[in-house]
Amino acid sequence: MSKVEEMVEIIAVVRMNKMNETKRALSEIGVPAFSAAKVMGRGKGKVDYLLLKGAEAGYDEAISQLGPGPKLFPKRLLIVAVPTKLKDKVIRAIIRVNQTGEPGDGKIFVMPVTNVYRVRTGETDIVALS
Amino acid sequence: MLMIRAIVRPSKASDVMAALMAAGYPAVTKLDVVGRGKQRGMKVGEVTYDEIPKELLFTVVGDKDKDFVVETILKAARTGEKGSFGDGKIFISPVQEVYTVSSGVKEEESSVDDASDIVGAPVAVEKKKEAAQ
Numbered sequence: 001m002s003k004v005e006e007m008v009e010i011i012a013v014v015r016m017n018k019m020n021e022t023k024r025a026l027s028e029i030g031v032p033a034f035s036a037a038k039v040m041g042r043g044k045g046k047v048d049y050l051l052l053k054g055a056e057a058g059y060d061e062a063i064s065q066l067g068p069g070p071k072l073f074p075k076r077l078l079i080v081a082v083p084t085k086l087k088d089k090v091i092r093a094i095i096r097v098n099q100t101g102e103p104g105d106g107k108i109f110v111m112p113v114t115n116v117y118r119v120r121t122g123e124t125d126i127v128a129l130s
Numbered sequence: 131m132l133m134i135r136a137i138v139r140p141s142k143a144s145d146v147m148a149a150l151m152a153a154g155y156p157a158v159t160k161l162d163v164v165g166r167g168k169q170r171g172m173k174v175g176e177v178t179y180d181e182i183p184k185e186l187l188f189t190v191v192g193d194k195d196k197d198f199v200v201e202t203i204l205k206a207a208r209t210g211e212k213g214s215f216g217d218g219k220i221f222i223s224p225v226q227e228v229y230t231v232s233s234g235v236k237e238e239e240s241s242v243d244d245a246s247d248i249v250g251a252p253v254a255v256e257k258k259k260e261a262a263q
Contacts, residue, residue, distance in 0.1 A: 008226065014231065037161060040161075041157075041158060042147075042158060043157045044154060044156050044157055057186060072147075072160065073147065075160065089205055091227075091229055095231050103232055104232070105231035106230075106231040106232075107231065108228065108229040108230075109133060109188075109228055110225065110227040110228070111224065111226060112224060112227070
């Protein structure tokens with residue numbers, strides 16, 4: 001099963017307002033094809049840093065907004081299937097445009113893909129991706 | 131590391147999220163989906179519904195946490211004592227690498243979903259406030 005090594009699926013959860021830059025960055029490195037979805041999510045609870053700063057400074061308004069736990073925030077989910085040799089390039093591009101340094105920038109997951117088919121022609125695996 | 135994808139009833143999604151939070155797995159992403167299962171949808175009178183709304187929850191955890199997290203989701207997502215059709219499915223797939231965008235760091239197995247530093251929890255904020263006084 002050497003095919004397992006050939007392709008990977010990169011699933012990234014990023015900020016909504018970084019989508020255009022992400023699209024442009026992915027096109028520039030030659031990976032124009034990907035899927036995206038609007039999702040809601042939460043991380044380790046450090047997401048709303050402005051609110052947290054307010055709460056830590058002791059503002060009652062900010063504290064009352066915190067609620068019983070971290071809230072769900074709207075995010076974009078990107079699904080990019082690429083040949084393994086492009087993996088690092090894509091990850092670096094996504095990190096470069098999405099990084100603000102604040103919590104809530106998102107996560108990137110890399111998962112193995114065993115088979116790829118192009119529906120139009122029936123081509124398989126690495127041929128179907130290029 | 132493993133990605134756990136759970137398809138659950140929309141009405142149970144918040145229960146599952148709360149259960150995961152209580153169990154120490156705060157990081158979850160939620161996606162609205164529609165689908166059908168083995169029962170070929172739902173028949174109400176003459177009409178068959180084969181696009182039943184569900185919620186897809188996904189989270190990435192360390193290998194050793196898999197069973198515990200799956201158990202937590204199952205317990206929270208089941209309806210009734212024995213569960214019933216339409217309660218959903220859980221799928222688990224391998225994850226090779228995980229990156230955090232804010233730091234650009236490639237995460238190690240141990241640091242995924244470590245809930246020990248949830249600074250956003252009201253408890254932590256209250257404590258900090260008390261300590262400051």
